[in-house]
Amino acid sequence: MTKFVLANGVVFSSNFGIILNSMEWCGLDRGLRTASCRIMSDPDAPSSSRPSAPAPIAPATGAARTALVRQSDIAALSRLTGRDFRVVTPKLGADGALLRGRYVLGPLRSGLVLHATDARDLHDTTTRVVHGAGLTVSLFLEGEADIQIGGRGLHLGVADGMAGSLMARAEPDLFVRHGRRGTRVRKVNLFIPAGWLEQVQRDDVAHRAVLAFAQDHRACAQWRPSAHMLALAEQILAPPQYGPLLAGLYVESRAMELVGESLAALGAPLLESAAAARPRERQRMWAVHDFIEAQLHLDLSLDEIAREAGMSVNSLQRAFRAAFGTTVFDYVRRRKLERARDGLTAEGLTVAQAAYVAGYGSAANFATAFKRAFGVSPKAWRDRGGRGN
Numbered sequence: 001m002t003k004f005v006l007a008n009g010v011v012f013s014s015n016f017g018i019i020l021n022s023m024e025w026c027g028l029d030r031g032l033r034t035a036s037c038r039i040m041s042d043p044d045a046p047s048s049s050r051p052s053a054p055a056p057i058a059p060a061t062g063a064a065r066t067a068l069v070r071q072s073d074i075a076a077l078s079r080l081t082g083r084d085f086r087v088v089t090p091k092l093g094a095d096g097a098l099l100r101g102r103y104v105l106g107p108l109r110s111g112l113v114l115h116a117t118d119a120r121d122l123h124d125t126t127t128r129v130v131h132g133a134g135l136t137v138s139l140f141l142e143g144e145a146d147i148q149i150g151g152r153g154l155h156l157g158v159a160d161g162m163a164g165s166l167m168a169r170a171e172p173d174l175f176v177r178h179g180r181r182g183t184r185v186r187k188v189n190l191f192i193p194a195g196w197l198e199q200v201q202r203d204d205v206a207h208r209a210v211l212a213f214a215q216d217h218r219a220c221a222q223w224r225p226s227a228h229m230l231a232l233a234e235q236i237l238a239p240p241q242y243g244p245l246l247a248g249l250y251v252e253s254r255a256m257e258l259v260g261e262s263l264a265a266l267g268a269p270l271l272e273s274a275a276a277a278r279p280r281e282r283q284r285m286w287a288v289h290d291f292i293e294a295q296l297h298l299d300l301s302l303d304e305i306a307r308e309a310g311m312s313v314n315s316l317q318r319a320f321r322a323a324f325g326t327t328v329f330d331y332v333r334r335r336k337l338e339r340a341r342d343g344l345t346a347e348g349l350t351v352a353q354a355a356y357v358a359g360y361g362s363a364a365n366f367a368t369a370f371k372r373a374f375g376v377s378p379k380a381w382r383d384r385g386g387r388g389n
Contacts, residue, residue, distance in 0.1 A: 067100065067101060067102065068099070068100055069097065069099035069100070069101070069103040069119060070094070070095050070096060070097050070098065071093070071094055071095070071096050071097075071098055072094040072095060073103070074098065074103070074105075075094075077103075077105040078105070078129050080105060080107060080191075081105075081113050081115070081129075081131055081134075081191045082129045082130050082131040082132050082172070082175070083129070083132075083172075084128075084129060084130045085127065085128070085129040086127070086128060086129075087125065087126070088126040088127065088128055088176075089123075089125065090123050090124070090125065092123075097122055098121070098122060098123065098125060098127075098179075099117075099119040099120065100119060100122055101117070101118050101119025101120055101184075102116070102117065102118045102119060103116075103117055103119055104116040104117070108248075108251075108252050108255055109248070109252065110252060110255075110256060111193060111196050111199075112190050112193075112196070112255060112256075112259065113190070113191040114188070114189075114190060114191075114236070114251065114255055115188070115190070116187070116188045116189070116236055117185055117186065117187050118184075118185075118186045118237055119185065120182060120183065120184045120185075121179035121180060121181055121182065121183050121185070122181065123179070123181050124179065124180055124181045125178070125181075126176065126177070126178050126179075127176070127177050127179070128174060128175065128176045128177075129174075129175050130172050130173065130174055130175070131172065131173055131175045132169070132172055132194070133169050133170060133171050133172055133193075133194035134169060134191055134192050134194045134196070135166060135167065135168055135169075135191075135192040135197075135213075135214050136165075136166070136167045136169075136189055136190070136191050136192070137164075137165075137166055137189065137192070137259055137262045138156060138164070138166075138167070138187060138188075138189045139163060139164050139165075139187060139188050139189075139225055139229060139230070139233045139262075140156060140157050140158050140163040140164075140185070140186070140187045141158070141163070141186040141187060141230065141233055141234065141237070142158060142184055142185065142186040142187075143157055143158065143183055143184050143185035143187070144156060144157020144158065144159055144183075144185075145178070145179070145185065146177075146178040146338075147175065147176060147177050147178070148174075148175070148176040149167065149173060149174075149175055149218055149220075150173045150174055151174070152218070152286070152289065154220060154324065155326065155331075155334060156222075162222040162224060163224070163225055163230075164222065164223045164224065164225040164229065164262065165221065165222045165325065166213075166220070166221045166222075166262055166263075166265075167218075167219070167220045167221075168213055168214050168217065168220070169217060169218070170194075170214070170215050170216065170217035173217070173218070180374065180375070182375070183375070187233075188233040188236050188237060188258070190255055190258060190262075194214075197210060197211055197214055210263050216282070220325075221265075222324070223265055223325075226261070228261070229258060229261055229262075232254045232257055232258045232261075235250075235254050236251055236254050236255060236258070239251055281319055281323075282323055284309060284311075284319070285319055285320055285322075285323035285324070287309070288305065288308070288309045288316070288320060288328075289323075289324070291308050291309075292305065292328070292335070296332070296336060296339060299359060300332070302316070302317075302329070305328060333359075333369070334373065336357065336359050337358050337369060337370060337373050339357055339358070340354040340357045340358035340366070340370070340378070341354075341370070341374060341378070341381060343357055344378055344381055344382040345381070345382060345385060348382075349382075351363050351366070351367065351378045351379055351382070354366065354370075354378055355378075358370075366378065367379075
């Protein structure tokens with residue numbers, strides 16, 4: 001059995017049985033399983049450099065589904081993985097509720113940070129935060145999210161089956177999330193801080209490949225999670241009703257296994273990822289991405305895009321899916337629908353005009369595609385001023 005030894009005393013093996021060091025577990029509230037914790041920090045660091053402990057998210061009366069997660073809760077907890085969290089829209093006070101459901105963000109004693117969510121957006125929301133350097137493993141069980149990393153858009157979620165992702169930040173970077181009112185999101189994120197991987201005492205090809213990926217700023221790998229990975233995420237979201245110590249051990253073991261499988265997937269054929277591509281090819285795909293964004297008003301063919309990229313259509317399709325987890329066609333269709341959606345409210349377009357913007361000759365076909373993408377008809381979206389169900 002291969003063992004990995006971290007500098008802080010944590011030992012884990014290829015099947016991820018773990019021996020934990022003496023760091024204290026961040027307890028989970030039994031009713032909501034929301035973070036109720038102190039931020040782990042270096043006791044030798046100056047007091048001014050240590051983040052202050054966030055107040056726990058108070059349980060709401062009744063079942064977990066009635067719990068409100070407020071702007072101030074997320075702002076306090078977000079200091080575990082970044083800084084400068086704020087809500088761009090809508091304009092809410094610090095006590096304004098953003099989500100209804102369960103929201104966990106807390107440190108694990110291994111040095112990872114767990115973020116687990118089972119909640120609905122209460123508004124059409126845009127939030128932003130500067131995330132610290134490191135890797136983020138993300139696994140969606142339900143729902144989706146439109147995000148931007150350093151100004152470049154990505155779509156994450158279960159819609160196309162590519163529900164697993166691994167994102168690298170070699171330096172702090174701006175992260176923007178666009179949430180849609182009424183959308184339920186069930187997901188597990190695990191943040192791996194910069195330097196964590198270097199603590200693993202290994203020197204082989206696989207380890208060096210993971211390190212290279214982590215140092216490739218804004219690299220993003222997406223894949224279809226195995227049934228085992230989905231089960232691990234479900235167990236993290238709904239652990240047994242243990243006390244704080246056993247709950248911590250239970251969640252930590254699943255989190256470590258989930259991270260291990262995600263990193264192992266970087267070298268596996270099932271991962272259609274940017275990790276398998278050379279940095280130059282990833283840069284080429286970002287250039288294709290930017291070209292498409294600049295030409296969304298046109299009806300570009302795959303041949304034209306491939307010609308701009310200087311590659312064959314088949315090579316373009318493989319490389320684009322590896323970089324962004326979706327086909328060129330699906331990406332263009334989604335982005336045109338988003339432009340049409342924005343035009344319905346921001347520009348007052350009619351449904352027929354929005355259908356034209358999205359590239360549909362039939363308003364009925366457009367309405368069907370729109371509802372499939374956003375969960376509401378284009379007419380209802382416009383009439384409600386850009387609010388979902």
